[in-house]
Each structure stands twice: as structure tokens, then as C-alpha cells.
Amino acid sequence: MLHRLPVEVNQQILQYLAGADVNSLLSIRQIKEKLRDIILLVEADHGLRFQIEDQPSETFPAIVQRCKWSDMVKENFEKFKNFAYVVILAGDIRNLKGLSTLVQLQKGGPKLFYYFTDKPIMGVIFDRTTLKSLGYKDTSTHQYCFSNVTAMTVKSISYPSTAFQFPALKSLTLERTSFLPESLNFPGLLSLSLIYCESIDESSRWNLPSLNKLYVHGNFRTINDSIDYRNTTITKLELHSISDLESWSNICNKSIKSINAGFVRIELHNIRFESLKRLKLRSYTLQVSLLNVPELEQFTFERYKRYDFGEDVLTSIQAPKLTHFKCTCGNFSRWEDINTPSLTNATIVDSAGPDSDVASDFLTNVENLRVTSCDWWKYTPNVKHMEVFGDKANTQWYWYTFPLLKTLRVSPPPDCTDAFKSFSLPNAPSLKHIELVNLSTYDFLSTLGAFIELESLAILRQYNGPKMDKPPIDFEKVNLPQLNKLVCQLACSQSVTIIDCVFPKLETLELSGSETIRSDVVRAFKIQMEAPILQRLVIQDLRSHEVVEVTNFPELTQLIVTGCQDLKSVILENVSRVKTLQIAPYGYSYYNTNNKINVYHDGSLPRGLIDSKEDFINEGVNFIRDHT
Structure with missing residues (x-):
């Protein structure tokens, strides 16, 4: 029993105890009688902000020797020599004027346990300056408890795990810090950010039972080896600018729901994420094989630049619930054994697909396609809604038939309209809705009669740059039996004419220019058509x-x-x-x-x-x- 040990031995034991442990010891009558006179509680004169449960009488009720900080300062801390253990209560370090003097006198003095009660809105930053102001030394046994701090950033130091306590910590950021994972013992921590950090022991595991989000920037290899993927509680994983890991493999995880990861080069192999719903990968090259993601709904791949860094490969992927796929600057050479029966939405930006016919199985069920190049619709035979929004025209869709296409939107960027000077409409007999934005030719309008199911047509001008072509919009002898709505938005110096046209079901006709009226702006119109059930006619800002x-x-x-x-x-x-x-x-x-x-x-x-x-x-x- 401790109360039977000599006082000198008890003093040595106190050196390794936190304030709460000392208070617990003093609750034992025999120990309290023996140690009460060598344990002191010092309260700051102002700045204390206690939660109800953190009042000093409640937090350390068994410590009976008490005094004010100002009294200690006046006596140059001489009274400290009479004690083996001192608990110092303060809002934060700024409430302890004269602390530097105490730091200088610490050698050979009592064990100090600092208990800070402030809850900083922006959290606290720990760096060399902070440690110096606290008088922290690697060889010291003094301890510091920040009872209400919920967010903390540690910069460019080795994490001093045993000296500091953060019982309320929810968010922790380590920057350029080497750390031992098992030293991160924060039961309530929700978010952990590691920026250019490394794990000292790759076999070590942290104790973070509540962790939801892990953010890693720069280095990930040693950290990855320290993650217990089978038992972790992480639901959101973000990896950015990872340069030290090129193979991510042999992982089985049940908790992660969202991954946003950027690597220089990456190969994913033999991975199963049972709860993953959103996966976003960025890399110069991507190799994926044996990926099992039964709950995945969104998959995004962004190649950093479309340089010749190699080819991208997707093989042996099980994603039965995947509905959205987006690819930017991809250069795929192979798609094989990809199970995506629910994939109905795809966005393809500046990407090349494989030449193999097997590739069509991947995107065969896509109904909604947004694309910038001309060769991707060969992979999507069942597309119903398509938007072409890049800088390449449709020179190849003469060779394809879109039997199910219902909606077509074409919107090249303002500086790329020249690529659409030879624009023509696709072979889509079931097309119902067409929207054309910023085109540089409308010669194809004479072919509209082929779209006997067309219900709406919109020709829009969203950019009126001085160098942009402004061709006339001419409808002449066009018969569209199902057309319900026709909208034309003109640019400066542009005209629209509707001559000898038959629109038996047209209900809405809107012709408009810019809202800005100037005498030098010419936007002309002429209407001569049969539209027996027209209900809404709008003509605005035209000559x-x-x-x-x-x-x-x-x-x-x-x-x-x-x-x-x-x-x-x-x-x-x-x-x-x-x-x-x-x-x-x-x-x-x-x-x-x-x-x-x-x-x-x-x-x-x-x-x-x-x-x-x-x-x-x-x-x-x-x-x-x-x-x-």
C-alpha cells in the first residue's frame, strides 16, 4: 500500500502521475493524511473559464492546499520548495504572468501539472515557440492538460505524447512531424490531418476509436502501413499530392464511404471497400485491377495532364451500384471484366478510350452522356441524353446511329467555335429536344425535317464577343409536326427568319436579343409560318x-x-x-x-x-x- 511507503518513495511516484490520478489518490483517507501537505493547487487570479463540471472544487476536490498564482509570484515561488506536486489552474498561458521565472526555477523543484480551461475558437498551435513558452523540455516530467481544446495543430516538432493531454480534442493536424501512431490516444478525435508527416513505427497503430476523417498530404507510405483498415472507423479518406506511394493493394475495409486521392502514379490492386460510395482518383497514370466496391455510386478519375506518362487500365472491377462515371484527360488502353450494370451517367473530358470492342461493355447502359470528344458515343449505344461541350465537332457521328437519343445539347466554349463550322446534326430518329449554344453555322437547319418527333428547339447565344461569327438563323420550308417550343436568342448583328414553315403543334415561340439597346445594334426578324395552336409569342429587343x-x-x-x-x-x-x-x-x-x-x-x-x-x-x- 502506498500509505505505508516512505514519503520519499511517494514523491518519486507522484512524478509520473497526472492531476486526476493524484486527486484520486488523495481520495483515499490513509494516503491523503500522508501526502496532503506536499500537494498544492495554484489558481490563476483571472482568466479561468470553467465548464460546470470543471470547477476546481469539482475537478480536484481532494487537494486541500490551495493558493493564488499572484501570491506565488510575489514570493518568487519560494513556497514551491515545500511541495512535491503542484497543480496549476489557468485559462491559458497568458494568465500566468511570471511563468518565465518559474521555468528558470524548475530544476530540482516539484512536479508541475498545468490544467488550462480555455476553449479557443480557432484551436491552438503547438510549435517550438509554444513549447518554449511552456518551459517544456524532453527530460522534464511536467505535464500539461488542455481540458477544453477541441482543435490543435502541431508544427515541425516531434509530438510530445506523454507530456500533453487533450481530453476534449476533436480535430488534430500534424505538419512536418514524425510521430508514433500509438501515441495518438484521443478517444473522441473525429478528424486527423497529416501534412508531410511520417510514422516512426509502421507496425504501430493509433488508438482513435471515433475517427471519421483522415486527411493526408505529401507522404502516405508509412502512414498507410500504420492504418488498420479492417478495424478503423474512418468514413472519409483524403489523400493529396502523394509522391511516396505507387501501389495501394491488399486492403479490405468496411467503414470508408468517401475517398478523394491524388497520387503521382498509382496502381490499385486487390482492394475491397464494402461501404465506399464516392471514389475520386487523380494521377499521371492509373492502373486498377481486382477492385470490389459493392456500394460505389460515383467514380471520378482525373489525369493531371494529358502527357505521355503511360496508359490507363481498368480491369476486374465489381461496382454493381455505380451510377456516375467521370473521366478527365484519361488515356485508356484497356477495359476488361468491368461489372457496372447500373451505370447510367458519364462525363468524359479530353479522354481517349481503348480500341477494343470489349470496351463497350463498361458503358453500354449509359443514358446520360456529357462529352468533349467525338469517339466516345461508340461505347454508349443506349444513350438518351447527350451534351457535347468541348472544342471538337461531331465529324464522326455520321457513322453512328443513336436510336434512343432524346435530348441533344451542343455548347462549345467561346474560343473554340471554329471547330463547329461544319457542324451537322446526328442520325437520331427519336430526337425530341435540341439546344444549340454559340455555334458558328446554322446551315444544317434545313435538315431539321428529318426529326419528325422533335418537340423543342433552342438556339442560344451566351457569348457576344466581337470576333465570334454571327451567322443568320434561317428556317425555310421546315415542317416539324411535333414541335411544341421554339426559342432563338440572337447576338448583335444577327437575324432570324421563319419562312414557309409548318409547325402544327407549336405552342411557344420566343425570339429575343440582348436587353441592351443601342442604335448601332441590328437584330432582325421575319415570321411567316403556320402554327394554328400557338399560345405564347414573345419578340424582344429585335429590329x-x-x-x-x-x-x-x-x-x-x-x-x-x-x-x-x-x-x-x-x-x-x-x-x-x-x-x-x-x-x-x-x-x-x-x-x-x-x-x-x-x-x-x-x-x-x-x-x-x-x-x-x-x-x-x-x-x-x-x-x-x-x-x-
Whole structure:
């Protein structure tokens, strides 16, 4: 029993005990009677911020010898010589004025146990300067407890595991630090970041039963060997700029749900992640074989640059729930034995696929394809929705038939429209929706009649650079029996004409330019078509003839004509169903001038619309009945 040992022996034992352990000893009556006079509790005069359970009377209730820090400073810490163990309570180190004097007197003095109560919002940083200010030395047995610190960063020092305690720690960052994994004993730690760190003992394991996120930057080889993948609780693993590991293999894990990893070169072999849902890999080359990911939903591969660093290979992959695949700058030579029956979405950017016909099995069920090159649709025979958004035109899709394609969007970047000067529409008999953005030619519009199921067509201009071609948009003798909506957005100096066209099911026609009106901007339009069930007609910010006739649309319910330069008259006939009417010389009230537009109608226009002058709409309009 300790109470039977000589005082000198007890003093030696105290050197290796933390404050909580000393308090527990003093709760034993026999030991308290023997040691009470050599154990002291010192409280800072101010700055203490205790949680309710951390009040000094509650944290160290068995320590009866107590005093204030200021009293110790006045006496130059002479009283310390009478004690074998001293607990120092403070908010943080700034509340201990005169600590440097104590540091100088520590040699041969009592064991010191610092108990700090502050909870810094931004966490604390431990580096050489911090250790020096605390008077820490490798040979010292003094200890430091930061009771409420939840986040900590350790920089460029060897982690002093036995000297420091962080019972509330949730987030830990080590930078350029060598550490022993088993020294990381934080039961409540949720996040661990290791930046250019190395494990001293690769066979050692840390004790982090609550760890959810592991972030590693720079070095990973020794750390990887120290991870117990079978028993870890990590759910999110992030690896960035890893240069010391080229083979990641023979792993079986049940907890990880998300991996975001970047290597110089990497080979993944014989890996099973039972709960993984998101996998993102970045590397100069990628070799994957024997990958079993039964819950994987998203797989992204980004090659750093498309230089000749080798070829990428995917073989023997089991991903039955994979739905999204994205690849950037890939250079694949082989796809084999890839089980992805649920893969329906693919995004391919500046990547080359293998020449082998076996490759088609990988992407055969893809329905939604976003692509920048022209050769990837040969792997996706069942594609239904496709977007071409890169700098390469569709010169090869003449050779393919898209029997299931429903939606097509083409949107080259503004500086790459020259590649689309010979653009043509694909062979897609079931196509229903087309959206074309920033094209440099519209000669192909004459072939639209082949798309008898087309329901909507949008021609948009999202960039009006001075060097961009602005070809006319001409619909002439086009018959689209199912077309429901036609939208044309014009650039400066661009025109649109609809001549001798038949759209029996067209309900919406929108023709518009920019909202900015200038006298030198010319956006012309002309409409001559059959659209017996047209319901919405919008003409905005375009230059027109002096007279616009709206006479053959008996089902029209919305008519908007604003901002059309040179417009003098609008002729309306058989418009009894119109519920929304907006006619104005300019698009905004502050452009309002003395210009007037005469609206001639046959009396079918509802009276309430003639009297309505909401805001500026219809203010510059004269309504005249019975024009002949």
C-alpha cells in the first residue's frame, strides 16, 4: 500500500502521475493524511473559464492546499520548495504572468501539472515557440492538460505524447512531424490531418476509436502501413499530392464511404471497400485491377495532364451500384471484366478510350452522356441524353446511329467555335429536344425535317464577343409536326427568319436579343409560318419591319412585343383568347420616349387589356379598332 511507503518513495511516484490520478489518490483517507501537505493547487487570479463540471472544487476536490498564482509570484515561488506536486489552474498561458521565472526555477523543484480551461475558437498551435513558452523540455516530467481544446495543430516538432493531454480534442493536424501512431490516444478525435508527416513505427497503430476523417498530404507510405483498415472507423479518406506511394493493394475495409486521392502514379490492386460510395482518383497514370466496391455510386478519375506518362487500365472491377462515371484527360488502353450494370451517367473530358470492342461493355447502359470528344458515343449505344461541350465537332457521328437519343445539347466554349463550322446534326430518329449554344453555322437547319418527333428547339447565344461569327438563323420550308417550343436568342448583328414553315403543334415561340439597346445594334426578324395552336409569342429587343402582323394564331393567350426598333404598327386579328398583352417601344421604362406604336385590332381584343397600363407596359401604345 502506498500509505505505508516512505514519503520519499511517494514523491518519486507522484512524478509520473497526472492531476486526476493524484486527486484520486488523495481520495483515499490513509494516503491523503500522508501526502496532503506536499500537494498544492495554484489558481490563476483571472482568466479561468470553467465548464460546470470543471470547477476546481469539482475537478480536484481532494487537494486541500490551495493558493493564488499572484501570491506565488510575489514570493518568487519560494513556497514551491515545500511541495512535491503542484497543480496549476489557468485559462491559458497568458494568465500566468511570471511563468518565465518559474521555468528558470524548475530544476530540482516539484512536479508541475498545468490544467488550462480555455476553449479557443480557432484551436491552438503547438510549435517550438509554444513549447518554449511552456518551459517544456524532453527530460522534464511536467505535464500539461488542455481540458477544453477541441482543435490543435502541431508544427515541425516531434509530438510530445506523454507530456500533453487533450481530453476534449476533436480535430488534430500534424505538419512536418514524425510521430508514433500509438501515441495518438484521443478517444473522441473525429478528424486527423497529416501534412508531410511520417510514422516512426509502421507496425504501430493509433488508438482513435471515433475517427471519421483522415486527411493526408505529401507522404502516405508509412502512414498507410500504420492504418488498420479492417478495424478503423474512418468514413472519409483524403489523400493529396502523394509522391511516396505507387501501389495501394491488399486492403479490405468496411467503414470508408468517401475517398478523394491524388497520387503521382498509382496502381490499385486487390482492394475491397464494402461501404465506399464516392471514389475520386487523380494521377499521371492509373492502373486498377481486382477492385470490389459493392456500394460505389460515383467514380471520378482525373489525369493531371494529358502527357505521355503511360496508359490507363481498368480491369476486374465489381461496382454493381455505380451510377456516375467521370473521366478527365484519361488515356485508356484497356477495359476488361468491368461489372457496372447500373451505370447510367458519364462525363468524359479530353479522354481517349481503348480500341477494343470489349470496351463497350463498361458503358453500354449509359443514358446520360456529357462529352468533349467525338469517339466516345461508340461505347454508349443506349444513350438518351447527350451534351457535347468541348472544342471538337461531331465529324464522326455520321457513322453512328443513336436510336434512343432524346435530348441533344451542343455548347462549345467561346474560343473554340471554329471547330463547329461544319457542324451537322446526328442520325437520331427519336430526337425530341435540341439546344444549340454559340455555334458558328446554322446551315444544317434545313435538315431539321428529318426529326419528325422533335418537340423543342433552342438556339442560344451566351457569348457576344466581337470576333465570334454571327451567322443568320434561317428556317425555310421546315415542317416539324411535333414541335411544341421554339426559342432563338440572337447576338448583335444577327437575324432570324421563319419562312414557309409548318409547325402544327407549336405552342411557344420566343425570339429575343440582348436587353441592351443601342442604335448601332441590328437584330432582325421575319415570321411567316403556320402554327394554328400557338399560345405564347414573345419578340424582344429585335429590329423589325415597321409593321408586325399577328393574324393567324387563334389560340394565342400571351403576346409580348417589346424593345423592337423601327416598329410603328402591330396588326392583331382573331385574338380573343389573349390574356397577357405587353407592347412597348423599349424593354424598360427609362428608355421611354415619345415614340408611339399603333395597335390595330378587329375588336376581338379583350377590353380589359386595352385599358391596362401596368408600369410602363402599353403606355407608348395607341389602340385603334377596325383597321382595314
